[in-house]
Amino acid sequence: MNQPKWVSLLGLANRARKVISGEELTVKEIQRGRAKLVLLSKDASSNTMKKLTDKCEYYQVPLKMIENRSVLGQAIGKDSRVVVAILDEGFSRKLTTLLDEI
Template identity: 65%
Template sequence: MKNKWKSLLGLATRARKTISGEELVVKEIRSGRAKLVILSDDASINTRKKIEDKCTSYEIPLRYAPDRYMLGQAIGKDARVVVAVIDDGFAQTLMTLFDESLWG
């Protein structure tokens, strides 16, 4: 099935296990609650650097979605540049799906 990660990310959102928005995601990374961060491939250079640096320094896994519209659609909202998953189970499965499909 194409884009399984979108379905799972939507499920995680309905279970209230995702946070979206740059500042809120950075806060979750700092607090250690973020288990996975998904960044849109079309994020601005500044946002990309900020999120990548935070994920690296706090050792949070980072994956990339094709664009902000697809990422937003996956969580049932308008365009979103960055989403944090705050549940281990969802995070592990999403990482596997991203690594297998590379956007399917």
């Protein structure tokens, strides 16, 4: 199965320990100013979606929407994940570039 390049890059960032997942941890990292990019699943609950889009807007963290939670979880080798934050500037720039091409 040929997966998109951004999925491979997200997996690499995860192995480099530059990725955190989960709503509460992501919100904390956004507030601390450590989150460089947030990936949010399009099938997240409306409550979660609003909370994270508001936080990203307020703290000026880029937010990208991902097709579904299973792709996001699979990319980092876990069960389905609704939200993932990238903590590294380099990974975040490259992921943004790859996701903009889709």
